Amino acid sequence: MTTATHAIDLAPNRHDDINDRALTEMFRRTTFRWDSYMLGCRHVHLRNSHDRLKVIALPEKLSTNPHLHCFADLSEAQWGDQLRQLPWEWKLEQIWQEVTEGSGTIHITADFDRGAAVYRTKEALRHDHDYLHSWDFHRDDKLKERRCAPRHQRRAAVRRCRTHQ
Secondary structure: OOOOOEEEEEEOOOOOOOOHHHHHHHHHHHHHHHHHHHHOOOOHHHOOHHHOOOEEEEEEOOOOOOEEEEEEOOOHHHHOOHHHHOOHHHHHHHHHHHHOOOOOEEEEEEOOOHHHHHHHOOOOOOOOOOOEEHHHHOOHHHOOOOOOOOHHHHHHHHHHHHHOO
16 A cells, blocks of 8 residues: 555444444445445446555454544545545545444544554554455455556546446
8 A cells, every 4th residue: 555645433333233244344345335436437346456445444342342443545646636526525424324324433534643543553463453455355356566547547547437337
């Protein structure tokens, strides 16, 4: 992953039926729907991982208050004009609400400091905690490295994808 530009906290706020598998599935659905929204395409699973959301999620307090602390690349270098043209913060909140069936909360922090990073990673080194990558859910043939296409080629690909919905 490149540099993380945003810290995102995702809490499903449903203690009774959330386990690590359910939390992982919520994370998978959220990242897939984010990619679909930002790329304007329903078949994002066919897109190269390089073009999709890059986020690392750290599950925390799985037995008492399960939630995810995430670090994401929401930079203009990654997303280009979409960040300015689309209401992405509102949409990410809406996606999380739908995935959690209305019970979830989300907190997005741009330009977080070292203290915020330490807080979000406090349980990361425990032996019983794994972390999740958004690309864990991408097709294997889309994980290969490729050179970054010039921005005008990426925008053209997004326009083509949006016109074929």
